[in-house]
Amino acid sequence: MRIKYTISIVFFVALVIIEKENNIISRVSDKLTLKQTPQTPLQPSGFSHILLKHNGSSTSLGKLDSAFALMKRRLEDYSQHQEAATGGRKHILLLATTRTGSSFVGEFFNQQGDNMFYLFEPLWHVEKMLTLETGGTNATAAVKAYRDVLQRLFLCDFSQLESFIDPLPVDHVTAALFRRESSSSLCEASVCSPFVRGVFERYHCKTRRCGPLNLTMASESCLQKEHRAIKSVRVRQLENLRPLAEDPRLDVKFIQLVRDPRAVLASRMVAFAAKYKNWKQWAMDGEVPIDDDEVRKLKGNCDNIRMSAEIGLSQPPWLRRRYMLVRYEDIARFPMRKATEMYRFTGIPFTAQVKSWILKNTQASKETSGVYSTQKNSSEQGEKWRFTLPFKIAQVVQKVCGPTLKLFGYKFVSSEEMLIDKSISLIEDKVFNFS
Numbered sequence: 323m324r325i326k327y328t329i330s331i332v333f334f335v336a337l338v339i340i341e342k343e344n345n346i347i348s349r350v351s352d353k354l355t356l357k358q359t360p361q362t363p364l365q366p367s368g369f370s371h372i373l374l375k376h377n378g379s380s381t382s383l384g385k386l387d388s389a390f391a392l393m394k395r396r397l398e399d400y401s402q403h404q405e406a407a408t409g410g411r412k413h414i415l416l417l418a419t420t421r422t423g424s425s426f427v428g429e430f431f432n433q434q435g436d437n438m439f440y441l442f443e444p445l446w447h448v449e450k451m452l453t454l455e456t457g458g459t460n461a462t463a464a465v466k467a468y469r470d471v472l473q474r475l476f477l478c479d480f481s482q483l484e485s486f487i488d489p490l491p492v493d494h495v496t497a498a499l500f501r502r503e504s505s506s507s508l509c510e511a512s513v514c515s516p517f518v519r520g521v522f523e524r525y526h527c528k529t530r531r532c533g534p535l536n537l538t539m540a541s542e543s544c545l546q547k548e549h550r551a552i553k554s555v556r557v558r559q560l561e562n563l564r565p566l567a568e569d570p571r572l573d574v575k576f577i578q579l580v581r582d583p584r585a586v587l588a589s590r591m592v593a594f595a596a597k598y599k600n601w602k603q604w605a606m607d608g609e610v611p612i613d614d615d616e617v618r619k620l621k622g623n624c625d626n627i628r629m630s631a632e633i634g635l636s637q638p639p640w641l642r643r644r645y646m647l648v649r650y651e652d653i654a655r656f657p658m659r660k661a662t663e664m665y666r667f668t669g670i671p672f673t674a675q676v677k678s679w680i681l682k683n684t685q686a687s688k689e690t691s692g693v694y695s696t697q698k699n700s701s702e703q704g705e706k707w708r709f710t711l712p713f714k715i716a717q718v719v720q721k722v723c724g725p726t727l728k729l730f731g732y733k734f735v736s737s738e739e740m741l742i743d744k745s746i747s748l749i750e751d752k753v754f755n756f757s
């Protein structure tokens with residue numbers, strides 16, 4: 323009993339740390355969401371359409387079949403070729419939204435070891451600059467800037483990112499890189515320029531006394547690493563990143579991290595209290611104006627997440643073997659298992675260093691030894707929101723984010739009693755197809 327209790331406390335502490343970490347990100351994060359128009363998902367019938375057109379109307383179904391088989395082979399050859407072109411180098415993009423545990427999951431890659439160059443929210447600078455410049459109204463510009471910066475960063479080219487850093491770096495040196503210390507790659511000895519007392523007020527790394535970041539050094543270190551990983555909560559639509567998947571210099575693996583939108587809202591109401599003051603008011607009043615901008619924004623967020631996942635799960639050729647969907651709730655319950663799956667998906671060895679980090683930060687050791695109560699209690703921590711989010715608000719989320727909840731296997735609650743009844747799980751066991 324005592325042991326079990328300790329386990330639950332440790333897990334709780336780990337989750338609190340995740341929440342705290344996320345707190346600092348994205349004061350401006352949601353501003354661009356509204357204006358971005360949803361894009362039509364790829365038509366699965368696209369290829370047959372082209373084939374039929376190519377050869378009049380007399381093509382038999384058998385011929386069509388063999389044409390498909392041929393095309394499939396070519397696509398497979400192509401992706402194998404692409405893998406060979408990068409020499410086994412992988413480019414991992416962890417896509418999430420705020421309050422989904424992405425800092426925590428990012429650590430799975432940050433902790434990988436000497437082979438990995440990891441960047442934490444580099445797009446923070448891009449979003450901040452664009453929001454200042456255009457008031458956050460130009461979604462087209464944001465889509466293009468995010469994509470270009472990510473593409474260059476995966477190639478270890480910091481020049482595009484530099485143009486968004488404020489103040490502008492001088493001689494490629496900056497003291498203003500957002501959360502530098504969250505990337506262990508940026509605090510290694512090889513990227514640590516001397517700290518000069520008096521010139522800058524603070525050290526720029528926790529582990530070392532480093533001066534401001536020399537981006538030329540960062541780029542050189544990046545080129546030495548075998549794999550590269552970037553975490554971002556700012557990309558709205560997976561489809562916008564198609565050019566990265568098709569870039570022969572890259573072998574990109576997208577991991578989309580999602581969480582129950584009701585839990586996300588509850589968490590944001592606490593973390594971004596000022597921004598969510600309307601929601602807090604509605605929670606107290608027990609009334610939500612359903613056509614309010616804030617509600618539309620929530621719907622827009624949910625739709626973007628769902629559409630990205632729908633495209634990923636439908637496995638169009640450009641995403642084949644490049645997309646994986648992961649739920650926060652599954653990571654909270656089975657961190658080691660999910661981390662193993664993620665590494666298997668990326669094709670990168672799961673190192674002892676990552677394993678021990680996960681053990682230390684989650685007490686996941688009990689997960690495989692069949693101690694049911696651990697699993698139950700950790701999921702309990704992930705379900706705290708059920709006691710803080712008023713039923714009225716949960717209903718609104720269910721109304722505007724219904725298809726998103728359904729797709730990811732989050733059960734609807736039909737009454738206040740059901741919401742706060744711990745014995746009813748709101749998470750369906752669901753295996754998402756990815757390859």
Ligand SMILES: *[C@@H]1O[C@H](CO)[C@@H](O)[C@H](O)[C@H]1NC(C)=O
Pocket residue numbers: 376377378380381382385
């Ligand atoms: C189109 O299909 C017909 C009938 O199967 C075949 O005889 C012909 O060679 C094809 N034409 C082209 C351009 O592939």
Ligand SMILES: *[C@@H]1O[C@H](CO)[C@@H](O)[C@H](O)[C@H]1NC(C)=O
Pocket residue numbers: 456460462463466
């Ligand atoms: C938005 O950005 C695009 C691409 O940079 C640009 O062509 C367009 O003129 C911008 N629109 C406005 C309203 O600023």
Ligand SMILES: *[C@@H]1O[C@H](CO)[C@@H](O)[C@H](O)[C@H]1NC(C)=O
Pocket residue numbers: 493495536537538539
């Ligand atoms: C940054 O690092 C590069 C490569 O080591 C070096 O050549 C350059 O002088 C450094 N820049 C500054 C301003 O120290």
Ligand SMILES: CC(=O)N[C@H]1CO[C@H](CO)[C@@H](O)[C@@H]1O
Pocket residue numbers: 323325326327328330695698699
């Ligand atoms: C240690 C601890 O808190 N264990 C609890 C885990 O959850 C179950 C079900 O709610 C409790 O019965 C245990 O006491």
